[in-house]
Structures are given as C-alpha cells and as structure tokens.
Amino acid sequence: MSGAGSAQATANRRAAMLKTAFGPVIGAALEDESVSEIMANPGGALFIERLGVGRERQDAIMPACDVERIIRLIASHIGAACDREHPIVSAELPGTGERFEGVMPPVSLAPALSIRKPARRAMSLADWVAAEAMTRGQALILQSALARRENILISGGTSTGKTTLANSLLAEIGRQAERILILEDTRELFCSAEDVVALRTAPGVSLETLVRSTMRLRPDRIIIGEVRGGEALDLLKAWNTGHPGGIATVHANSAEAALSRLEQLTAERAHEIPRALIGEAVNLIVHIGRRGDHRRVEHILRVKGHDPLHGYCLAPADPQQFSIVSEGATL
Structure with missing residues (x-):
C-alpha cells in the first residue's frame, strides 16, 4: 500500500x-x-x-x-x-x-x-421575531440597513448568538447579485449567494493577512466571523473606502463597549486610535444578550460619527428612519 x-x-x-x-x-x-x-x-x-x-x-x-x-x-x-x-x-x-x-x-x-457545529441552515429574521429574540421593528431595521449597504457590527458575550445572527443577515444578502468575501478562523458562516469566496486562517496566514488579500479579490461585501486582532484596522479602512455593506462580530458586554473593543484592537496596529475612522465606518451596532437559554437583541444603535470633545455620537435606531427594505422580504 x-x-x-x-x-x-x-x-x-x-x-x-x-x-x-x-x-x-x-x-x-x-x-x-x-x-x-x-x-x-x-x-x-x-x-x-x-x-x-x-x-x-x-x-x-x-x-x-x-x-x-x-x-x-x-x-x-x-x-x-x-x-x-x-x-x-x-x-x-x-x-x-x-x-x-x-x-x-x-x-x-x-x-x-x-x-x-457550523450552521447548515440559517434562522431567518422572521424566525428571530417568531422566537421573540428580536422585535419586528428591529428586523425591519436590519433588513433596511442591509439594503442600504450599511456596515453592521454584532456584539455580545460568548454563546449569545452573534454567529447565528450573522448567518441570518447573510441569508438576506444571499438574495442579492453581489460578490461576498467571508473571512474566518473556524468555518461557521455560510451564504447562499451565487458568488461567494470563503477564506479561513491557516498557519502563517492571519485574519489580518486575509483582509489585505481580500482587497485584491474584488469584494462587494466583506464579512468577518469575529474581529479579534489588528485586522480590525484594515477592515475599517476597507468598509470606509469603497466596500460598504459589511458584517463583523466582536466580543463585548454592551453596544457601547463594542466600540471600545474596536479601539483596543486597532491600537495593536495604529499609533493613535482612529476614533474618527471607527465612527465613520461602523453604521449600526447590534447587541445581543442572553438570560439563561433565551437570547435576545437588546439594542440596535446607530453610529453617527465621532466628536473629539463628546465621543461617539450614538442614537437608538428607529424603524421609522428605515424605509428601504429588500425587495420581496416579508416578516
């Protein structure tokens, strides 16, 4: 043999x-x-x-x-x-x-x-609403944000459902004729879109390296399973310079703390924390909490930039502000 x-x-x-x-x-x-x-x-x-x-x-x-x-x-x-x-x-x-x-x-x-287990099927946003894990208004906000190609940061603790929600959003994106680049350490995300390239880290190939490589693969949207290092800086630059509509997850105990976490991660690469860049690149923060076995979207905040004197300009996302919904979407 x-x-x-x-x-x-x-x-x-x-x-x-x-x-x-x-x-x-x-x-x-x-x-x-x-x-x-x-x-x-x-x-x-x-x-x-x-x-x-x-x-x-x-x-x-x-x-x-x-x-x-x-x-x-x-x-x-x-x-x-x-x-x-x-x-x-x-x-x-x-x-x-x-x-x-x-x-x-x-x-x-x-x-x-x-x-x-990596997901083999995604919960739809309607499933989240039916499970009382988010409100219909929150689902509308997310659908509309995807249609408007806004960058969404999902925050929460361990096993709160960040990856599950990311897959739900990818299911929405999958209906569009776009080129999706997915970057992960472990394969947990999937997208049903026709044009998808899924990359993962390997010995000697970090997420930071993958983000840089992605820029030469002509992405329409850049998705990262979990931001946990210096790749945060490259991702924010990509989101802010011609590649909007991204999704990423981050470990944080609140929506506000998610921005602090991004500051910590970008500081691994930047001499000065790029707060203005963070304020421009991140459009929505979705924070998921968990009480026992019940997961729930607790807050969706809109990021309206950064003021040097007053910090990040944050406001609760209002469903009435979101009038664009993906064609054919129902909740």
Missing part, C-alpha cells in the same frame, strides 16, 4: 472509531441541521442546543470513560498530547469541521467536551 493509501486507511479507521465513540445520541445530533452545540459535562449530563429552541438536557448519560475516549481520539487525530500535562484539546472534527473542545483532569473534575 502506498504512503498516501496507508494514511487514508488510518484516517478512515480513526473516523470509524470516533463515530462509534460518539454513540447514537451525539451521532444523531451531529446529523441534525437544527443542532448548534453539543455539551457533555463532567458529571455525565449531556446537553444539546438547537436553533430557535435553546439548550435541553438529554435523557442519556455520558460515562466519563466514553467522554475521555472521544477526547483522546480527537487528540490522536491532530497529533496532540493528551495527559495531565496537556489536559486541553482544541481541534476540529475530522472531515466535517465542527469545533471541538475537550478538557481532562486536573483542569476539570472529570472529562468534559463541547462540540460547536
């Missing part, structure tokens, strides 16, 4: 072992398009989160030995150590790309894991 054939045979064996280790409940969840996250806790409790439903505890119990086996198989797949000196395994599931995080003692009392 050739070297390539042997490697493929090994990969196939690992995939088969991993499928068996997952068991029927996790296996079915991985195939379910509505599932967004799978979590096995140290005590054996298994939780599955679904779009529009939230997190639900399953009847099945995951024994610690089964969770440990899964973690060790994933570690073997990526060639990583998994022992008391290396108790955390971060990876993507082989073949399908789901984001995997496994932890072992001594950092946890017993093995635990989380699998975050």
Whole structure:
C-alpha cells in the first residue's frame, strides 16, 4: 500500500472509531441541521442546543470513560498530547469541521467536551421575531440597513448568538447579485449567494493577512466571523473606502463597549486610535444578550460619527428612519 493509501486507511479507521465513540445520541445530533452545540459535562449530563429552541438536557448519560475516549481520539487525530500535562484539546472534527473542545483532569473534575457545529441552515429574521429574540421593528431595521449597504457590527458575550445572527443577515444578502468575501478562523458562516469566496486562517496566514488579500479579490461585501486582532484596522479602512455593506462580530458586554473593543484592537496596529475612522465606518451596532437559554437583541444603535470633545455620537435606531427594505422580504 502506498504512503498516501496507508494514511487514508488510518484516517478512515480513526473516523470509524470516533463515530462509534460518539454513540447514537451525539451521532444523531451531529446529523441534525437544527443542532448548534453539543455539551457533555463532567458529571455525565449531556446537553444539546438547537436553533430557535435553546439548550435541553438529554435523557442519556455520558460515562466519563466514553467522554475521555472521544477526547483522546480527537487528540490522536491532530497529533496532540493528551495527559495531565496537556489536559486541553482544541481541534476540529475530522472531515466535517465542527469545533471541538475537550478538557481532562486536573483542569476539570472529570472529562468534559463541547462540540460547536457550523450552521447548515440559517434562522431567518422572521424566525428571530417568531422566537421573540428580536422585535419586528428591529428586523425591519436590519433588513433596511442591509439594503442600504450599511456596515453592521454584532456584539455580545460568548454563546449569545452573534454567529447565528450573522448567518441570518447573510441569508438576506444571499438574495442579492453581489460578490461576498467571508473571512474566518473556524468555518461557521455560510451564504447562499451565487458568488461567494470563503477564506479561513491557516498557519502563517492571519485574519489580518486575509483582509489585505481580500482587497485584491474584488469584494462587494466583506464579512468577518469575529474581529479579534489588528485586522480590525484594515477592515475599517476597507468598509470606509469603497466596500460598504459589511458584517463583523466582536466580543463585548454592551453596544457601547463594542466600540471600545474596536479601539483596543486597532491600537495593536495604529499609533493613535482612529476614533474618527471607527465612527465613520461602523453604521449600526447590534447587541445581543442572553438570560439563561433565551437570547435576545437588546439594542440596535446607530453610529453617527465621532466628536473629539463628546465621543461617539450614538442614537437608538428607529424603524421609522428605515424605509428601504429588500425587495420581496416579508416578516
């Protein structure tokens, strides 16, 4: 058997072992398009989160030995150590790309894991309204902002639904005849548009590098899964110089704090914080909060620039100010 054939045979064996280790409940969840996250806790409790439903505890119990086996198989797949000196395994599931995080003692009392699935179908804005996760007025604001090619920054904490909302907005954009460039660390965004180029980071290729490369790929809209470094400066410049209509997400505890976060990130590259640029490039901030299992769009703020004396000019977005809605859109 050739070297390539042997490697493929090994990969196939690992995939088969991993499928068996997952068991029927996790296996079915991985195939379910509505599932967004799978979590096995140290005590054996298994939780599955679904779009529009939230997190639900399953009847099945995951024994610690089964969770440990899964973690060790994933570690073997990526060639990583998994022992008391290396108790955390971060990876993507082989073949399908789901984001995997496994932890072992001594950092946890017993093995635990989380699998975050990239969306295979997007919630529509109407779904958000039906789930009482946003108001009809907020949905109208977002539809109109997309139609007007305004730049939208989505903020929130971990697992508040930033990526889910970004995919909902991409679903709206997908109806337009535009060229979409999507940049990510981990593949979580998708767009049904005919002309889409999805790029991801790789060893030696940062988001900052991808943003610069994107400018030579003739984008109509530039989408970034999560802004977390110096690429923020290049993105803002792109949004402000002929490539409007972008979407990005950022970790922040409020809409106002999202701008502070951008300041911190641009400071990694700029000698002076480009507050005027931030005020011009970001048009809307959508902040998502979470209370228990319920996610909700808490605020949508319009950014009207930056005043050197008074700071950013912010105002609640008013549905009455948004009269342009994508043709054929219904809520």
